[in-house]
Amino acid sequence: MKILVLYLILLKATVTSFAGLASLPVVRDELVIQRHVLTDKQLNEAVVITRSSPGPVGLYVVSAGYFVAGLPGAFAGWLAMVTPALLIIPLLLFAGRRAEHPRVKAALQTVVIASAALLLAAAIPLAKDALVDYVTIGIAVASLALLLKTRLDTLWIILGSAAVSVVISFLPLLKMG
Amino acid sequence: MPSLKQIAHVFTRYGNLTFGGGSATIAVLHQELIERRKWLPEEQFVMSFALSRLTPGTNLLAFCTSIGWQLQRFAGATVALLAASIPCAVIVILVTVAFSQMQSNSIAQAAIHGAVAAAVSITVNTCWTLAKPHYKYGSRLRVAFIAVIAFALHVAAGLPAVQVLLIAAVAGFLMPERQQ
Numbered sequence: 001m002k003i004l005v006l007y008l009i010l011l012k013a014t015v016t017s018f019a020g021l022a023s024l025p026v027v028r029d030e031l032v033i034q035r036h037v038l039t040d041k042q043l044n045e046a047v048v049i050t051r052s053s054p055g056p057v058g059l060y061v062v063s064a065g066y067f068v069a070g071l072p073g074a075f076a077g078w079l080a081m082v083t084p085a086l087l088i089i090p091l092l093l094f095a096g097r098r099a100e101h102p103r104v105k106a107a108l109q110t111v112v113i114a115s116a117a118l119l120l121a122a123a124i125p126l127a128k129d130a131l132v133d134y135v136t137i138g139i140a141v142a143s144l145a146l147l148l149k150t151r152l153d154t155l156w157i158i159l160g161s162a163a164v165s166v167v168i169s170f171l172p173l174l175k176m177g
Numbered sequence: 178m179p180s181l182k183q184i185a186h187v188f189t190r191y192g193n194l195t196f197g198g199g200s201a202t203i204a205v206l207h208q209e210l211i212e213r214r215k216w217l218p219e220e221q222f223v224m225s226f227a228l229s230r231l232t233p234g235t236n237l238l239a240f241c242t243s244i245g246w247q248l249q250r251f252a253g254a255t256v257a258l259l260a261a262s263i264p265c266a267v268i269v270i271l272v273t274v275a276f277s278q279m280q281s282n283s284i285a286q287a288a289i290h291g292a293v294a295a296a297v298s299i300t301v302n303t304c305w306t307l308a309k310p311h312y313k314y315g316s317r318l319r320v321a322f323i324a325v326i327a328f329a330l331h332v333a334a335g336l337p338a339v340q341v342l343l344i345a346a347v348a349g350f351l352m353p354e355r356q357q
Contacts, residue, residue, distance in 0.1 A: 041293075051296065053265070055266070062273075078262065083234070084238075087239070091228045103351075108349070113320055117323070117327035117328040123300040130296065139291050158292045
């Protein structure tokens with residue numbers, strides 16, 4: 001895949017979303033479903049990688065870019081991540097006042113809610129790929145409960161889930177021994 | 178007025194190394210920029226924060242760009258954006274490379290299985306985090322309606338995500354919420 005095309009696809013995803021993971025449905029649509037250059041498994045892993053390393057969640061496009069096209073792909077992902085940030089300069093200059101306009105506010109609110117619904121839709125196939133047995137389903141349910149009910153950092157949830165999964169993978173051996 | 182080098186230093190150090198997402202990083206930057214270094218007034222910080230929520234893409238990067246712009250115009254904005262995004266991107270690339278190479282190790286595989294299952298929950302939880310601030314008394318029906326329509330357009334009608342978002346923007350613009 002041409003790097004410029006990859007950049008434009010990822011840019012389309014980042015420039016139409018208003019929070020880190022909200023761009024995921026577009027990325028999945030284009031790279032997994034239509035072009036088959038990325039798998040659901042890799043997309044899931046990209047999310048894990050960015051949640052277990054420092055920096056904003058939007059970084060997952062860097063990881064996804066790497067899975068598609070190696071280092072140049074990661075560069076395209078980085079560029080697609082930083083480009084929309086520059087849009088705040090014209091916003092600062094011109095729109096500071098108009099952002100309070102009820103119609104503009106409502107449009108932004110509707111986009112945010114729609115992006116939440118799209119993200120939920122994108123999570124379904126990711127779940128099908130990742131939740132393959134009672135252990136992974138149990139981990140996902142426990143993680144979701146912790147995320148909703150506590151302020152525990154996602155890093156600890158990821159590390160904890162990894163540790164639980166490793167321990168359980170040894171259990172059959174222990175029983176046999 | 179801070180130099181470009183000082184801007185680079187602060188955003189490299191405090192813009193990258195925080196776990197737990199944008200709000201934690203912004204809290205740390207508030208401490209550094211407003212309380213300790215007094216680089217800019219509180220109002221400018223708050224305006225940057227509000228506008229960053231309205232900027233597409235990663236809010237935190239737009240926020241850093243805005244602070245950089247207010248300190249040193251275009252040069253400051255560029256330096257802040259690069260400083261806040263390059264180090265963490267390099268770390269992500271290194272972790273991704275390590276990740277691809279660990280696939281054959283059975284312990285690493287078990288760990289990845291567990292971590293990926295948690296990632297699904299993180300994705301689902303993000304949906305709620307996005308919608309929650311709007312899900313207030315009096316707007317609940319509106320929020321639920323928008324979410325269900327968007328979900329149905331994408332999943333049942335098969336419309337691409339970008340088109341659903343554009344439709345949402347137009348619908349929101351045409352039907353603003355009644356002021357209380």
